Amino acid sequence: MKKMRALFLTAVLLAGCLAGCGSKGVPEEELVSDAAFEGAYLVTADYVKEHAADENVLLVDCRGADKAKKETLEGAVATTWQEIRTCEESYGKEGDEGWGKIPEPSELSKKLGGLGMSKDKEIILLGETLDGWGDDATVLWELAAAGYDNVKMVDGGYSAAKAAGVPTQKGASEPEPADVTIDAIDNTHVMGTEELQAHYDEYKILDVRTEEEYKGAVKYHEAKGGHLPGAIFMPYTELFREGGTLRSQADIEKMMTDAGISKDDKIVAYCTGGIRSAYMQLVLEMAGYENTWNYDQSFWRWAVVGEVEK
Numbered sequence: 001m002k003k004m005r006a007l008f009l010t011a012v013l014l015a016g017c018l019a020g021c022g023s024k025g026v027p028e029e030e031l032v033s034d035a036a037f038e039g040a041y042l043v044t045a046d047y048v049k050e051h052a053a054d055e056n057v058l059l060v061d062c063r064g065a066d067k068a069k070k071e072t073l074e075g076a077v078a079t080t081w082q083e084i085r086t087c088e089e090s091y092g093k094e095g096d097e098g099w100g101k102i103p104e105p106s107e108l109s110k111k112l113g114g115l116g117m118s119k120d121k122e123i124i125l126l127g128e129t130l131d132g133w134g135d136d137a138t139v140l141w142e143l144a145a146a147g148y149d150n151v152k153m154v155d156g157g158y159s160a161a162k163a164a165g166v167p168t169q170k171g172a173s174e175p176e177p178a179d180v181t182i183d184a185i186d187n188t189h190v191m192g193t194e195e196l197q198a199h200y201d202e203y204k205i206l207d208v209r210t211e212e213e214y215k216g217a218v219k220y221h222e223a224k225g226g227h228l229p230g231a232i233f234m235p236y237t238e239l240f241r242e243g244g245t246l247r248s249q250a251d252i253e254k255m256m257t258d259a260g261i262s263k264d265d266k267i268v269a270y271c272t273g274g275i276r277s278a279y280m281q282l283v284l285e286m287a288g289y290e291n292t293w294n295y296d297q298s299f300w301r302w303a304v305v306g307e308v309e310k
Contacts, residue, residue, distance in 0.1 A: 025130050025242040032254050036155070037246035039286030041140055043152045045164035048073075048124060052166050058121040061172060062135040063128065063158065068172035073126060073161060077115060078172035081138045081275060084111045094300040095223055100273050101296050102142055102190065105182040112146070112182070116175035123151040126158045129244040130237055134279035141278040141294055145190055146182045153282075156245040189281055191268050191293035193301050200229075204261050206269040207231040208280045209299070213272070216310040220272050222299055226308030228270065232259050236276035239283055252287045263289050270295035270302070 059076035068078040091098040127136030136153040143151045216225035269277035274296045281294040
């Protein structure tokens with residue numbers, strides 16, 4: 001039953017992704033700069049091509065085993081964000097108090113160890129950008145909170161790596177279990193519901209979902225539709241240029257300035273379940289916005305316990 005629910009939820013999210021995240025990105029003529037985005041959490045597709053077979057590199061397809069069955073990069077193991085968060089039935093369902101959070105260190109150690117995610121490895125995460133939810137980013141955000149300091153995501157996602165000529169295979173590789181010990185979770189960039197409610201007025205709130213969701217559509221079993229009070233609409237897909245790679249730092253800074261946000265502001269990003277918003281938080285952090293948080297349970301939880309606007 002637990003696996004069936006997880007698979008059902010994944011199917012729902014993927015279906016919504018195809019309908020709601022398929023933006024073409026920002027056209028070249030509207031960009032501030034054609035420079036590539038550079039940051040500590042990012043590698044290029046060419047880097048993956050050069051290093052994918054290295055002994056110390058672990059490729060992780062965050063799109064999940066079903067996607068990997070059709071095709072994944074050679075040697076990649078597969079997982080989903082649900083598999084390493086508190087999404088089991090014992091935690092309830094989306095919107096419940098304990099659901100969708102980073103697990104306690106001992107539990108997370110077992111989950112990551114089973115996937116072979118040793119801290120001694122360079123872990124390269126694969127997801128999709130314009131045609132996905134940024135699953136790789138939410139996994140990276142969680143790993144960073146768990147103390148991993150050598151984990152990256154690919155600029156342009158899985159599609160860019162494939163286009164660069166990285167060898168592929170059908171079906172994920174079996175992970176080699178590793179000893180993983182996580183002592184504590186670093187909440188520097190993790191926003192919880194209680195903290196956000198207690199100090200709401202201190203933050204600039206970014207809603208990175210689609211316009212349809214922002215205006216009140218209920219698409220993924222949310223308790224109600226709408227957006228957090230005063231939230232600034234800044235869709236996740238606006239981070240990318242046509243083709244799915246990130247816009248330049250100059251573009252990101254202009255996007256934030258146009259929204260009335262400075263690098264001194266405290267910024268909380270949210271989406272439906274902290275997936276797309278993790279990508280936003282990581283990009284802003286890399287662009288120099290240090291006071292940034294990803295709201296882990298995001299709108300699923302807020303729609304249950306908080307006020308919304310439409």
